[in-house]
Amino acid sequence: MTLAARSSGMEFLLTDEAPLLSVGGVSRYLKSLLAGDPYLVRLWVSGEVSSCQRNRNGHLFLTLTDPETGDVLKGVVWQGQTSRLSFWPEVGQQVLALGQLGIYSGGSHYRLVIWQLLPAGEGLLALRFQQLKARLSAEGLFDNQRPLPVHPQCIAVVSSPHAAGWGDIRRTLNQRYPGLRVLFSPAQVQGEAAPESIVRAIRRVEQDGRAEVLLLARGGGASEDLACFNDERVVRAIAECRIPVVTGIGHQRDETLADYAADYAAHTPTAAAERIVP
Known part of the structure; x- marks a missing residue:
């Protein structure tokens, strides 16, 4: 059945194919659409x-x-x-x-x-941190628990040559384990360029092939200063590293995704150096 109507010079056709809903029917239909959309529930x-x-x-x-x-x-x-x-x-x-x-x-x-x-602000950063943490954990990137060598002969350190943490690491290693061979792979550990710089430094250590363990370190700072250690590129480089990785990032209160991906996470650069050598 077709019913034609004319209004203001325009012709409308009401056909059997067009659905007829009440106002409540429209609401119920829209409710069902929203309830079935996984993005909106x-x-x-x-x-x-x-x-x-x-x-x-x-x-x-x-x-x-x-x-x-x-x-x-x-x-x-x-x-x-x-x-x-x-x-x-x-x-x-x-x-x-x-x-x-x-x-x-x-x-x-x-x-x-x-x-x-x-x-918002800190809340947004915390939300993004938790979302990325959950996604990377589901991929198995936080499952590293490889044993560290008991008496390493050669280790590598990835840090900034200007960082106070690098000085603390050298003093600790010299006092506890004289004669240890230490390879230093410099990297930026703060700022927008830091994630790529850290990844390149880790890759250099792997390509060199001499180090038995890698220490990734940075001293304390504001939370935004440690943002590069929550970068997905850095986390993946740590998880995929062929040798065990120890992190010593920030202070005891600090928590980064790099720590989760490492084989061992220490609270400070000094504590990380102490963990690596007897």
Whole structure:
């Protein structure tokens, strides 16, 4: 059956092939689409909190805004989840929201049902760290546990020649194990060029073939100074190295993905040197 209609000079054809849905039917159909999309059932959303209000039932309603485009996304934290939030958002804050996108039938609009909130900045770096850590762990890059030689005759050190940690390593090795042959493979250990520089230094040691163990070291610093040791290229170079790798990066409180990929991770460059030689 075909029904023709004319309005404002335009002709419309209503045919049997075109579906007919009620308003509720449209909402239910969109809900089913969102519920079946693996990308939208669990995702992180970044944005600025442009409104934040808790209603009398204890639910927290947010509006997240994209500062660049002006797009807005409504969000809600149900009352039972508010006590589990890691922090309480305020208007003007940049945040990361973890949740599920869904359709609110009563208002026929989509919104984010939020499970967790993190402040952007350090929160974003921590999120990326954990995501990369989980992915590399699933690949088996953190499974290295090769034994270190008991009495090494030749070791290699990858570090900056200007780093205080390199001086600490030399003093420790000379005091504990005189006569040890030490090959130094210089690298940048801070900045944008550092990951490629570290990878090249590790490759030089492997190509040389004399070292029985490799020590990758850098002294302490701010978290951003150690970012190169969380770079995927560096992690893969350590995991794929043909000889055991010992890391001595930062201070005791510091944790990098390079430490996870190494065969042994010490808290400092000095502690790493102490671990390598008797």
